[in-house]
Amino acid sequence: MHRFFAIKDDVKQDKIIIKDKDFNHIKNVLRMQVGEKLEVSSDGMLYAGEIASILDDSIIINILESKVSCQEDIEITLFQGLAKGSKMDLIIQKGTEIGIKNFYAVSTHRTIVKINDEKKEKNRLNRWNAIAQEAAKQSKRTYIPEVKDIINFKEMIGLLKEENIIIVPYEDEKNISIGEVLKEIKGKNEKKINLIIGPEGGFEKEEIETIKDVGGSIVSLSSKILRTETAGFVASTIILYELSGLGVI
Numbered sequence: 105m106h107r108f109f110a111i112k113d114d115v116k117q118d119k120i121i122i123k124d125k126d127f128n129h130i131k132n133v134l135r136m137q138v139g140e141k142l143e144v145s146s147d148g149m150l151y152a153g154e155i156a157s158i159l160d161d162s163i164i165i166n167i168l169e170s171k172v173s174c175q176e177d178i179e180i181t182l183f184q185g186l187a188k189g190s191k192m193d194l195i196i197q198k199g200t201e202i203g204i205k206n207f208y209a210v211s212t213h214r215t216i217v218k219i220n221d222e223k224k225e226k227n228r229l230n231r232w233n234a235i236a237q238e239a240a241k242q243s244k245r246t247y248i249p250e251v252k253d254i255i256n257f258k259e260m261i262g263l264l265k266e267e268n269i270i271i272v273p274y275e276d277e278k279n280i281s282i283g284e285v286l287k288e289i290k291g292k293n294e295k296k297i298n299l300i301i302g303p304e305g306g307f308e309k310e311e312i313e314t315i316k317d318v319g320g321s322i323v324s325l326s327s328k329i330l331r332t333e334t335a336g337f338v339a340s341t342i343i344l345y346e347l348s349g350l351g352v353i
Contacts, residue, residue, distance in 0.1 A: 105142060105152075107244050108122060108129075108142060108143070108145075109126070109146065109241070110146040111147075112146060112147040115149075115151075118166065118167050119156070120144050120146070120164075120167060121162050121163070121165075122162060122165060123161065123163075127162055127163055131163065137155065138156065138157060141155075142155070143244075145173060145246045145247075148172060148173050149170055149171070150170070150172075150246055151165075151168075151169070152167075152168045153167050173247075177295065178344055179206075180203065180205055180298075180343060181296075181299070182301065183208045183210050183299065183300045183301070185210050185214075185307075186211050186219070186303055187217065187304060187333055188216050191333040192232065193231075193232070195332075196236050196239070196249075197235050197238075199336060199337060200236045200243065201239050201243040202337060202340050203245070204336075204340055205247065206249055207232070207236070207249060207251045208254075210254075210255055210256070210257060211256045212307065212311060214305030214306060214307070215305070216305065219254055225254050229251055236251060257311060260300075261318055264319075267296070268294060269296060269298060270298045270320040270321060271299050271323060271343070272299075272300045272312070272322050273324070273335055274306075276309075277323055277324045278324060281323060282323040282324065282325055282342055283346070285323050286342070290347055297343055299343065300320070301332060301336040301339070304332050325338060325342075
């Protein structure tokens with residue numbers, strides 16, 4: 105069954121109004137008809153509904169059943185070093201599918217991509233958030249992750265100062281594995297995880313020391329060197345498996 109998203113204001117007692125991109129997708133791409141059933145997620149609720157009417161600019165859904173959405177137990181925020189080309193698109197798409205809650209794109213010392221144009225930055229954020237929304241639909245998540253902003257390294261450190269759990273896979277770390285750190289976290293029952301992944305060129309040693317100063321755990325992710333577009337996906341999968349039982353039936 106197809107799943108869509110609606111804002112809280114578009115849920116009216118026993119009806120839901122579908123507008124904008126989802127309206128176009130239902131009407132012109134899927135060509136769904138009156139009477140067909142679908143799911144709508146909104147503000148922590150999951151609705152089973154039936155198309156009641158198709159208007160010129162919206163679709164009216166009759167609510168047949170509602171229930172509280174299953175809340176995602178572990179909240180991962182990925183601070184991803186800006187990657188070149190279409191790599192960021194892939195990172196956001198696959199990160200959304202696996203269960204990441206929020207993303208920040210981070211400009212670091214070795215970042216190849218430099219975004220100094222406000223209009224280009226806004227366009228990229230809009231595209232990335234659209235990718236997250238489509239991936240959330242495809243993977244039937246009940247929450248649409250948000251690509252919050254493009255920030256620099258100093259701004260990231262400012263955001264992390266009040267956080268408890270910060271995990272940083274680093275290719276030069278040989279002693280402490282991500283598994284060891286996750287065992288300690290599991291005992292503390294922490295639910296909010298901040299994951300930091302470097303850009304193509306990795307982090308400067310000074311950047312790693314700065315992250316340590318705000319409580320970051322520097323870990324080994326693999327005996328192999330992973331690409332930036334792979335590292336976040338692998339690390340997130342391990343975190344979710346260890347802390348929330350991902351893959352356990």
